[in-house]
Amino acid sequence: MRKFLASLIVGLGLTANAAGADPTDWAREWPNTDFDVTAIEAWGEILSGGPPRDGIPAINAPDFLPASEETRIDAVEPVMVLEIEGQTPRAYPVRYLIWHEIVNDEVGGIPVAVTFCPLCNSGVVFDRRVGADTLTFGVTGKLRNSDMIMFDRETESWWQQATGQGIVGDMTGVELEMLPGWLEGWSSFKERNPNGLVMNQPVGFNRDYGRNPYGGYDSSARPFLYRGEMPPHGIPPLARVVRVGDRAWPLSLLSSAGEISAAGLTLSWEAGQASALDDATIGDGREVGNVRVRDSDGRSVVHDVMFAFAFHAFWPEGQWMLPE
Structure with a gap:
């Protein structure tokens, strides 16, 4: 820390x-x-x-x-x-x-x-x-x-x-x-998306693009500049969760299962994405995987893969989707 x-x-x-x-x-x-x-x-x-x-x-x-x-x-x-x-x-x-x-x-x-x-x-x-x-x-x-x-x-x-x-x-x-x-x-x-578009590097800014200025942050014991409660159920504050509305699934649970169907949704996980908040070089960050959330018709659903402490802070009455 x-x-x-x-x-x-x-x-x-x-x-x-x-x-x-x-x-x-x-x-x-x-x-x-x-x-x-x-x-x-x-x-x-x-x-x-x-x-x-x-x-x-x-x-x-x-x-x-x-x-x-x-x-x-x-x-x-x-x-x-x-x-x-x-x-x-x-x-x-x-x-x-x-x-x-x-x-x-x-x-x-x-x-x-x-x-x-x-x-x-x-x-x-x-x-x-x-x-x-x-x-x-x-x-x-x-x-x-x-x-x-x-x-x-x-x-x-x-x-x-x-x-x-x-x-x-x-x-x-x-x-x-x-x-x-x-x-x-x-x-x-x-x-x-082989014909997709990607945002070009901004010009006119003195930034070291590709470097992570928050090196090691998501391995920290506590969030930076946070005064609120820690999440319940023994979930580490900087563990990632998949938030959909006021529900949250621990990313560790999804990555182990590969796919979870619940509440009319299908959540899926596959390898292929580095953490942006781990290594000093973003591309060298540890594996966190790709998450998709779809409804029963296969349409993409609004979701956020955020830290557990933030979900608890903004959705204190939210539902933690944990194994029974």
């Missing part, structure tokens, strides 16, 4: 003793955010992770290239996959998301936000439309339950990445629509 913290603080400029933020202080940086409207019960739930607003820069309107032309990505490196019917499948490499956390894109006329929170291993795709408005998201630099707090540039409201819910400002209580997206090994994506 000590080695991880040192690497993380140096790599990202985080503050190990980050103080709980105060709306009085925030107002100077966020003059257009209405802090009188909020779903937060106690402001101490929110911590400053270190980087300021946009200190972790989101990507807008990314460039893509044919998957067949990409040669920089290791076969087992994870990519976030988005497959919208009638559109060419797209892959968003975690080697970029780990440094930028949000990609604002548009696919088939649908404005989307592809998000990845490294501290929770949470990868979720959102529809950026709220009513007649289209939002553009950035990174606040704040954390709640160790999870990224996003903001939209149109109203400067704050949003919880793991849940897609507005938590501060005019959009408080609004919930973004989640779209089916999933983490998958690069080689697996290419084999399924």
